[in-house]
Amino acid sequence: MAHLTSRVEYGIHCLLWLVGAGEQQPSSRDLAELQGISPSFLAKIFPRLEKAGIVAAVPGLRGGYRLARPAAQITVLDIVDAIEGDKPLFECQEIRTRCALFDDPPPRWASRGTCAIHATMQRAERAMRDALAAETLADLARALERKAPADFGASVERWLGERASSRRGSAR
Amino acid sequence: MAHLTSRVEYGIHCLLWLVGAGEQQPSSRDLAELQGISPSFLAKIFPRLEKAGIVAAVPGLRGGYRLARPAAQITVLDIVDAIEGDKPLFECQEIRTRCALFDDPPPRWASRGTCAIHATMQRAERAMRDALAAETLADLARALERKAPADFGASVERWLGERASSRRGSAR
Numbered sequence: 128m129a130h131l132t133s134r135v136e137y138g139i140h141c142l143l144w145l146v147g148a149g150e151q152q153p154s155s156r157d158l159a160e161l162q163g164i165s166p167s168f169l170a171k172i173f174p175r176l177e178k179a180g181i182v183a184a185v186p187g188l189r190g191g192y193r194l195a196r197p198a199a200q201i202t203v204l205d206i207v208d209a210i211e212g213d214k215p216l217f218e219c220q221e222i223r224t225r226c227a228l229f230d231d232p233p234p235r236w237a238s239r240g241t242c243a244i245h246a247t248m249q250r251a252e253r254a255m256r257d258a259l260a261a262e263t264l265a266d267l268a269r270a271l272e273r274k275a276p277a278d279f280g281a282s283v284e285r286w287l288g289e290r291a292s293s294r295r296g297s298a299r
Numbered sequence: 300m301a302h303l304t305s306r307v308e309y310g311i312h313c314l315l316w317l318v319g320a321g322e323q324q325p326s327s328r329d330l331a332e333l334q335g336i337s338p339s340f341l342a343k344i345f346p347r348l349e350k351a352g353i354v355a356a357v358p359g360l361r362g363g364y365r366l367a368r369p370a371a372q373i374t375v376l377d378i379v380d381a382i383e384g385d386k387p388l389f390e391c392q393e394i395r396t397r398c399a400l401f402d403d404p405p406p407r408w409a410s411r412g413t414c415a416i417h418a419t420m421q422r423a424e425r426a427m428r429d430a431l432a433a434e435t436l437a438d439l440a441r442a443l444e445r446k447a448p449a450d451f452g453a454s455v456e457r458w459l460g461e462r463a464s465s466r467r468g469s470a471r
Binding site for chain 1: 302303305307308309311312332333334335336375388389390391392394395397398399400406408409411412415416419420422423424425426427428429430431434438439442443446447448451454455458
C-alpha cells in the first residue's frame with residue numbers, strides 16, 4: 128500500500144471544489160458526486176478535515192461544508208496529517224540493542240541517542256513533509272484554474288447550486 | 300503500516316555487520332543471530348540485496364555473504380529500493396477525469412499533463428529519496444564505530460569467526 132492513500136487523493140480533489148464553490152456550501156455527498164467517487168468513502172474523510180480545522184460544517188438543510196480558513200493557509204501537509212493521522216514513514220524497533228555480543232541489559236553506548244538508521248529515516252521524512260508543506264490548496268486551485276476553460280468555475284457553482292435547490296425541494 | 304518497513308531496518312542493521320566482518324563471510328543465519336532477529340525473516344531479505352548487487356553470495360561451506368561493492372558506494376536508497384521494490388509514496392488514481400460535469404470521454408484539458416496533486420506528491424517523494432540517497436552504508440558504519448568501544452569491531456569479527464569454525468566443525 129502506498130504511504131499516502133487514495134483517502135488523501137480524494138480528500139484533496141474534493142477540497143478543491145470547495146475553493147471554487149463561491150457562496151455554495153456543498154454536502155459531502157454533493158462533493159463526492161461532483162467528483163465521481165463513493166459518497167460513503169468521502170463521508171469518512173470530511174469529519175477528519177473538520178476536526179483538523181480545515182473545513183467547517185454548516186448545519187441545516189442548506190448546510191454543508193466550507194473551508195474553515197483561506198485556501199492559501201491550508202498546506203498539503205495539513206491535509207495529509209488530518210486524513211492519514213500520525214503515521215510515520217519508518218517505525219524504529221530499536222533492534223540495535225539486540226546484539227548477541229551484549230549482556231542483559233545491553234551496554235549504555237548501544238542505546239545512546241537516536242539510532243543512526245532511524246535518524247536517516249527521520250531526515251527523509253522531514254524532507255518529504257517540507258515538500259508537502261511548501262504547497263497550499265490555493266496553489267493547487269490555481270493550477271486547475273490555469274488548465275480549465277474560463278467558464279468552468281461558473282459551471283461548477285451552478286451545478287452545486289442546483290444540487291442545493293433539489294435538496295431543499297425534496298424536503299418539502 | 301509504515302512506508303519503510305522493518306525489512307529495511309533489519310536489512311540495514313545486518314549489512315552493517317558485513318562492513319565490519321573483515322575476512323569473514325557470514326551466512327544470513329549468522330547475521331540474524333548476531334543481530335538477535337529471526338533467521339527466516341532475514342533469509343527473505345538477503346536474496347533481494349544480492350539481486351540488487353549490494354551483497355554477493357560466496358558459495359560453499361565456508362561461504363556466506365560479503366558486500367558486493369564498497370560501503371561508501373551503497374546508499375540507503377539503494378538498500379530501500381532493493382528491499383521494498385518499486386513502491387511509490389502515492390498512487391494517482393487519475394480521478395480528475397471523473398467529474399460529473401464532464402462528458403464521456405472527458406475534455407482533453409482535464410487529463411493534460413500530470414495532475415497537480417500527483418506532481419506535489421512526486422516532489423515530496425523525490426525529496427525523501429534524495430535524503431535517503433545522501434547517506435551511505437559507510438556513513439552509518441562510521442556512526443556505529445564512533446559510539447562503540449575500540450575493541451567492539453574485533454569482538455564481532457571473533458564471534459563471526461567462531462561461528463564459521465563451528466559450521467565447518469558440524470560438517471565433519
